[in-house]
Amino acid sequence: MDFDLTERQAFFRDSVKSFIDRHVRPRVDDYHAQIAEGDRWQPLSVIEDLKPKAREAGLWNLFMPPGGALQHVDESFAFEGEQLTNLEYALCAEEMGRILWSAEVFNCSAPDTGNMEVLHRYGTREQKEEWLAPLMRGEIRSAFLMTEPGVASSDATNIESSIERDGDEYVINGRKWWSSGAGDPRCKVAILMGKTDPEAHRYRQQSMVLMPMDAKGVTIHRALTVFGYDDAPHGHMEISLDNVRIPASNMLLGEGRGFEIAQGRLGPGRIHHCMRTIGAAEEALELMVRRLQSRTAFGKRIAEHSIWEQRVAEARTEIDCTRLLCLKAADMMDKAGNKEAKAEIAMIKVKAPNMALKVIDDAIQAFGGAGVSQDTPLAHSWAGIRTLRLADGPDEVHNRTIARLEYAKHAEKEG
Incomplete structure (x- = not known):
């Protein structure tokens, strides 16, 4: 098994990371200021200003898979996008997950991503021209x-x-x-x-x-x-x-044929959420470590208290384990299809939010009162990720799927 990134995988991941570091992260304060002023239900200029830059950089509609990976595709309908595989996109989505709103900058935010995939897989030529084309140009949302x-x-x-x-x-x-x-x-x-x-x-x-x-x-x-x-x-x-x-x-x-479409939509959508969740956990861990190393309590840095060594070590271990499971699921989707990756998709859908919630909760604890305030992104991040234990199917439904597949596997052996 080769864990090294291909040149293409590394290129897109590094390009997204660099773009976020150079253009998105410096605008975080602007984003919050614009949210707080005027009509909250209007598009934010900070995001609209960054979209043309992402598009010019070739970082636009990254989620749309290669045409050969789609079923029911109208090959005559061209779309603008890099056509990344699920595995390639996973690496990029993790970087987007570090700043909650950054995915929209790349026209890669939900629910538009899933809806665009549905239209591309199952839509007629007329439906694509009316709705898919403006969605992929970032002119409308859905x-x-x-x-x-x-x-x-x-x-x-x-x-x-x-x-x-x-x-x-x-x-x-x-x-x-x-x-x-x-x-x-x-x-x-x-x-x-x-x-x-x-x-x-x-x-x-x-x-x-x-x-x-x-x-x-x-x-x-x-x-x-x-x-x-x-x-x-x-x-x-x-x-x-x-x-x-x-x-x-x-x-x-x-x-x-609604269920057929739903299965085609929710598989990629579920794993997209998980990819971004890993990025949110990485961001929380980085914030936590910096905080622990900068504060003193009871005569020594907080980082030197054994309980925090335990929490940081567990966070690093759990993030890396979750990433490997996510990449495995994405790779299986690319090579064997969403149906064959059903167990892996269900497992990562349960694992990723629960992992991230624990890491973020520990980071909140490290920040004390600041952790639950608007002075850090942690409280908002925790709230958003908590919904992922419900969105696109609750944990209990995915665990049911995992268990039934396991039962079936062993029943076949006994037979």
Whole structure:
């Protein structure tokens, strides 16, 4: 097994790291100042100023995989991007994870990344021209509407929103929440999952459609907060859908194929989150070590107290173990496909957030009162990563997958 990076892998990782160090990190204070002033729900100039620089540097749409790795692809539709493999992108996404908002600078932020992959895999030529092209140019943003407040959405068969055919249109009714990105005024389209046939097989009841956010009957009621953070101007919105009419041509792939699309979308999306989470843990560990070495308590540097040696050592070990698992999952996705990497994707989805939360929590402890304040990024980072134990499937669902695959493996041996 070769753990050395290829020249291409090292080039993109180092290029992203260098760009963040030179252009993004110096603007962190500007970012927070702009969030605090004026209308919180407007795009931030600090990010918009950096996007052309990233694009000119060839660091744009890095997440989009090579055309040969996609199914249902319209090869005649060209897109701008570096076409990195999952493994190559993993190294870049980790660097982006060090500063929460930096992914948008490279047009690599959720939920747009997953939505763009869906459109590229499953969209028609017309759908791509209308929605994918402006998304990939960074002109608009998007949302993904799946979770609902009235049901346990960890089991997507529970989803109740209806998508009913009426002539040349579909009519959508329901209520969605945790619609991340829908607070941004640039959010022009949502990929929505709902039921087209409640009588079909339980995995053929669901479909996905493209819903313009300005369609009549779409009402954004409120921004949900994450431990008090509203994440403006991105937002996580609760939305009602009252007789929303969309063209029948806005159906993705075909009626009853929502689960098929979801599996194609959520595999890469889940691992993208994990990649960035490793970067957040690295950032927290660096902050923690610097703090421990700069403060004195009870006659010696805090770093010299044995409890902190233990915590720092555990953090380094856990980060490195998690990175190896993440890279293994990404490599398997590239070589064998998302389905064959199901266990590895589930394992990293559980491991990465739990690891990062422990590292960040220890870093908060090292900073004392400053750790839970706005004077460090730690509290916000912890809050955001805590949601990843729920987003894209809770820990319990992924552990269920891991256990069932393990049961099946040993049942085959016994047979």
